[in-house]
Structures are given as C-alpha cells and as structure tokens.
Amino acid sequence: MTDAVWSSKSHERQRDHHYPAVFLSLALATLVISLIRADYFFFLLLRGATALHNGMLSGVLYSSLRFHESNPVGRILNRFSKDQQVIDELLPQAFFDSAQSLIMTLGAVVILGIINPWVLFILVPLVPSFIWIRRFFLKSSRQIKRLDSVTRSPIYALFSSSLSGLVTIRAFKTEDNLINSFIERIDANTRAWFELNAGVRWFGLRLDLMTSALTTLMAILTVALRHQIDASSAALGLMYCITLSSMFQWAVRQSAEMENHMTSAERICEYSRLPPEPDFYNAKQKPPSEWPTKGKIEFKNYKFRYRAELEPVLKGINLDIEPCDKVGICGRTGAGKSSIFQALFRLVDKSATEGQICIDDIDINTISLSDLRFHLNIIPQSPVLFSNTLRYNLDPFSKHSDEELWIALTMVQLQDKMSEIPDGLSTQIAEYGSNFSVGECQLICVARALLKPSKILLIDEATANIDMHTDKLIQQVIREKFSTQTVLTIAHRLDTIQHSDKIVLISDGLVKAYGKPADVLDDTKMTDIDLDDVDDMEKGAL
Structure with missing residues (x-):
C-alpha cells in the first residue's frame, strides 16, 4: 500500500x-x-x-x-x-x-x-x-x-x-x-x-x-x-x-x-513409544555393590520360552554350579545351550519363564536388568567390535589407564601387533572389525573381558571361527587369567572343554548328564543318552 x-x-x-x-x-x-x-x-x-x-x-x-x-x-x-x-x-x-x-x-x-x-x-x-x-x-x-x-x-x-x-x-x-x-x-x-x-x-x-x-x-x-x-x-x-x-x-x-x-x-x-524391557532399572531389591562375590549359579526347575505362547526350550533343568567351576556345555544344535546364556541375561520377559536362577543365593528375577547384566561377562561367538578406536572397544566406559589396556593386550599376545600400528590405542576399528582378522577381533574381545571385573564369565563358542593355534591361545588365557571366576563355555569341539572341571550334556532342553568330563563320557558310552552328541564332538576334535 x-x-x-x-x-x-x-x-x-x-x-x-x-x-x-x-x-x-x-x-x-x-x-x-x-x-x-x-x-x-x-x-x-x-x-x-x-x-x-x-x-x-x-x-x-x-x-x-x-x-x-x-x-x-x-x-x-x-x-x-x-x-x-x-x-x-x-x-x-x-x-x-x-x-x-x-x-x-x-x-x-x-x-x-x-x-x-x-x-x-x-x-x-x-x-x-x-x-x-x-x-x-x-x-x-x-x-x-x-x-x-x-x-x-x-x-x-x-x-x-x-x-x-x-x-x-x-x-x-x-x-x-x-x-x-x-x-x-x-x-x-x-x-x-x-x-x-x-x-x-x-x-x-x-x-x-x-x-x-x-x-x-x-x-x-x-x-x-x-x-x-x-x-x-x-x-x-x-x-x-x-x-x-x-x-x-x-x-x-x-x-x-x-x-x-x-x-x-x-x-x-x-x-x-516402544515398550522397554521391564525392570531395567527398578526392581524388588538392590544387590550388594560387590555382588556376586562367589560366582555360584543354581538353576531350580527352570523352564525357558522365547515367547509366552511357544513351547519351552529349556524344560525344567536343575543345575548347581559351584564357585570358580569351569563348566563346559555341549549338545546338538537346538538342544538349548545358548538358551542357558539368554536365561542368565534375562533376554526374554519373565512371563515366558518358570522356576528360578540364583546367583550367590539371589534370584536374578528380583534385581534390575541393569545390575544383572553389568555384573556378568561374556565372550560372544561372533566378535562384536564398534566402529570406534581400539581404546573405546577395550574400555568403553573409560575406567582403565592406558597401561592396563596394554597389559590386557599383552595377555592375549596382541601387543606386538598393535605396537606396529602408528596410532596404537587410537587405531580406528573399521565396521565389523574388517581391518583385523577374525582371530584378532576375538582376541580383542577376550582382552575386553579381562578388563571387566566379574565373577562369572560366559563363553559362547568363542573359538568356533578361528584357527587351532588361536584356539589354544584363547583357551590358555582363559585357564590362566580367569582361574578365580566361574566360567561357562558352550562348545562343539571336545578339546575346547576337555580341561573343564565339569561337563553338562544338554539334549532337547533337558540335562542328560552332568559331572566330570571322564564320568560324563563314560556314562554316555555306557547308556543310550544322546550318543550321537558325543560322537559328533569327538569327530570335531579330530
């Protein structure tokens, strides 16, 4: 205008x-x-x-x-x-x-x-x-x-x-x-x-x-x-x-x-607005700060389903794992071995489970998921590395000094390899760890487990995708450095768990045998309890 x-x-x-x-x-x-x-x-x-x-x-x-x-x-x-x-x-x-x-x-x-x-x-x-x-x-x-x-x-x-x-x-x-x-x-x-x-x-x-x-x-x-x-x-x-x-x-x-x-x-x-996992931070009780102090694990008539409407995968197992025991878990594919680890981490809703899992006499369903998973240690079957620095992958919460990180790398015999790289601990890990071999990625995961203070270590067939030399190296590190911890190992090769204190034979969601390695092998050969499982493991060892 x-x-x-x-x-x-x-x-x-x-x-x-x-x-x-x-x-x-x-x-x-x-x-x-x-x-x-x-x-x-x-x-x-x-x-x-x-x-x-x-x-x-x-x-x-x-x-x-x-x-x-x-x-x-x-x-x-x-x-x-x-x-x-x-x-x-x-x-x-x-x-x-x-x-x-x-x-x-x-x-x-x-x-x-x-x-x-x-x-x-x-x-x-x-x-x-x-x-x-x-x-x-x-x-x-x-x-x-x-x-x-x-x-x-x-x-x-x-x-x-x-x-x-x-x-x-x-x-x-x-x-x-x-x-x-x-x-x-x-x-x-x-x-x-x-x-x-x-x-x-x-x-x-x-x-x-x-x-x-x-x-x-x-x-x-x-x-x-x-x-x-x-x-x-x-x-x-x-x-x-x-x-x-x-x-x-x-x-x-x-x-x-x-x-x-x-x-x-x-x-x-x-x-x-996705519904979160229940009781992630809030729970009925708060465990002691140093929990677990012993590492004793008890399964009491425990049943596990992946969904509430499905049939149970674990059909009422009972196990008493003493502190500092090295337990090997074996069985055929689909027997329920990995489900034991998922049950320990409570990866499914409580409505899909029955019975109890107690760690140091504390029912894990009564504590928060945050406290439970923080105090458990795991080495997965496929190495999980983040697209970040080597320091971050070893110590994501920045709780350790560089000297402690180098000590952990020395324990898994990676110090020489990492010392040759100019960036050292600041080396950038590519996506899926593609700039390292599968064995080296698995050793990095073992070094990360060494740095985490936990009385319970879960190993989900950590040596399935690596050569025999690296396999023996990892087994030696686990025996020496985790001697004071309770170790549960899922394995498909007999030599992986032959040095375990006890062996659990799982079949169709039930514990078929549990005891010392020699006793379990003798019992399975004397009876008809999943003899194919033992034969498959012995062939894998050969």
Missing part, C-alpha cells in the same frame, strides 16, 4: 516527502526480523528433531529382544536414515515456507479486499472447493507417502545384507540375481514415489485454476470500476493477483507436503 500511495504522488512531492526514509526503515526492519525469526524458528525445529531422534534411539535400545526378532534391520535403518532426514531437513523447510507463504497470501487477499471489496465474493465458491480438493489430496498422498516409506525398507535390508555377505555372493557368482532383486525393490519404491509426485502435480494444477479465476475477476472488476479506483491502486491489485497465483499454490502445496512429512514424525514417534 505504501508503494501505491507513494506512486500516486507527484514527482516534486516525492522528493520532499519522507517516504524514502520510511521505506528504507521498513526494509531494514523486515531484514532484521526475518533473520531473527528464521534463526529461532529453525533452532526450535532442530531441537525437536533431536528430541525425536533421542527418543527413538532410546526406544530401540531398551526394547525387548522380541522386537528385534520381528523387525528386519532395513526397517529400523529406514527410520534412522530417511525418516530422520525428513525431520531434520525437509520438514523444517516445508513448515517455514508454508507458514510464510500462507501469511503473505492472507496479506495479499486483505490488500485486494481494501482495493476492491467486490473481488472477495469469488472466495465464497473458491474456499469450499479448495478445502474439498486439499482434503481429497491429503487422504491419498498421506497413504502413498507411507507406502513410499514401507517400500524403501527392503532396499536398506538387501543392501545391508549384501555388504555383510559380499564374499559369499562373489564365491557363488550370484551377482546378477542380487542386482535383479535390488532393481525390483528400487522399482517398487519408484512406483510409489512417481504416484506421489503425480498427485502433487494434479493438486498444483487445480490450485492454479483457482488463482486464475481470482486474477480474471480482479482484471474484469478493475476495468468495470476504472472510474472509482485510481491507477496506482489498480496496478497494485493486478500485481498482487499475478504473484498470488504462484504464491498461493506454493503455500498450499508446502502445507500439504508438511502434513505428508509428518508421517515420518509419526513413524519415529512409534519407535520412541
């Missing part, structure tokens, strides 16, 4: 008037306010995106094992990658543009109403039509957006599994099959993406028709009422009508896009 009033003045009055100073002041004030608004606006949105990400991360980390069994890795990666990118980048931009454009559109309509009030009558049919079209578009586009997100998850899953199984793919020459599967998943996702973009163009065309009707009516009324409207106001009204056609379409499209992007926020919020 200032431009119109200023343009209507004569040239001499413009020169003497204060309009240039007012116009410059308004421009500077608009610039300052816009910068402050944009900075504060995006600051709030990024803070919100950070809160959503942290909530989703906490939900996934504290969720039960059942969630990870029923959700593929690609689906989880999709939430942390594409959905989070939408929240970080696309949603703030769409929100900012839609808010700004809608305010400018409203201001343009107000100016048009001031210049020519008759033009507002066209809003009577346009507004209901606009609301109906927008509602129709959002119903379809929101579902297509969800379909786009769902069809993207198999792409991440296939790509992730391909990277981990690249050696096998090349060995069997299945590259073409893998490429065809990848292209099929890309095509499925592209179809959803194309439909979404086609819907956006359909919506934009309808909006252009609406704004064109407003511009046409404004032009007709300007000519019809040319004697009642001065030239500067008429020109200003036509200019706003022309700019309104693109501005209104952009505002409405961005508002619709913002609602579509909110499906990503909905998916992230879904993961942030």
